[in-house]
Amino acid sequence: MKHKINISRRKLLLGAIALPAAPLLHAAASTPASYEGPFYPTPAMRHDDVDNDLVKITGLVQQAGGEIVRLEGRVLDSNGVPLAGARVEIWQCDVNGRYLHSRDFGWTRRDSGFQGFGHDIAQADGSYAFRTIKPVPYTGRTPHIHLKVLLAGEERLVTQLYLPDHPGNARDFLYKMVPSEERERVTMVFDEASPEPLARLDLVV
Numbered sequence: 001m002k003h004k005i006n007i008s009r010r011k012l013l014l015g016a017i018a019l020p021a022a023p024l025l026h027a028a029a030s031t032p033a034s035y036e037g038p039f040y041p042t043p044a045m046r047h048d049d050v051d052n053d054l055v056k057i058t059g060l061v062q063q064a065g066g067e068i069v070r071l072e073g074r075v076l077d078s079n080g081v082p083l084a085g086a087r088v089e090i091w092q093c094d095v096n097g098r099y100l101h102s103r104d105f106g107w108t109r110r111d112s113g114f115q116g117f118g119h120d121i122a123q124a125d126g127s128y129a130f131r132t133i134k135p136v137p138y139t140g141r142t143p144h145i146h147l148k149v150l151l152a153g154e155e156r157l158v159t160q161l162y163l164p165d166h167p168g169n170a171r172d173f174l175y176k177m178v179p180s181e182e183r184e185r186v187t188m189v190f191d192e193a194s195p196e197p198l199a200r201l202d203l204v205v
Helices: 002-025 167-171 173-177 180-186
Strands: 068-076 087-091 117-121 127-133 144-151 154-162 198-200
Touching (some): 087 127, 117 127, 167 173
Parallel strands (some): 068 198
Antiparallel strands (some): 087 117, 087 144, 144 154
């Protein structure tokens, strides 16, 4: 009997030691996925300049119209481990509501100073960064930015990022498909204090 009690105490002690580490085993909530949409620009449609600054196209004096903002964050796996080398792509309409795509037959003139599509490669700590414009609405859609994450050439996430409390959200069919408890993970909250408002959003894939 005494031997069994010692074993039980040993198990209890080992369990108590393991408790502080338990939270580290909890999986991080994944970024909600969404549809790619019809205007993902193929390589042939893109500008030669496809860097992470969509506001300025190399070789042009003209700068994109619209409110310039910055989007930053980290690319992580479900355990919170940075995914260095992940390719993050974004694309969105310009200030006139036009996409850089051959099938966008909008009536407004396309902003020739807006890159329309860009990418960044996650650093060792998983960080990514973009300079772009705050998304604007167009017929049938609330403001949004399309985003894709690829790792070693494999598509790991396709989603759309939104603005908080925009009146168009309540009418947008894709926004309403995101469960209310998950919307925070695809919402860009911009700090308006700086000259170029900054939103930070981690991507969990």
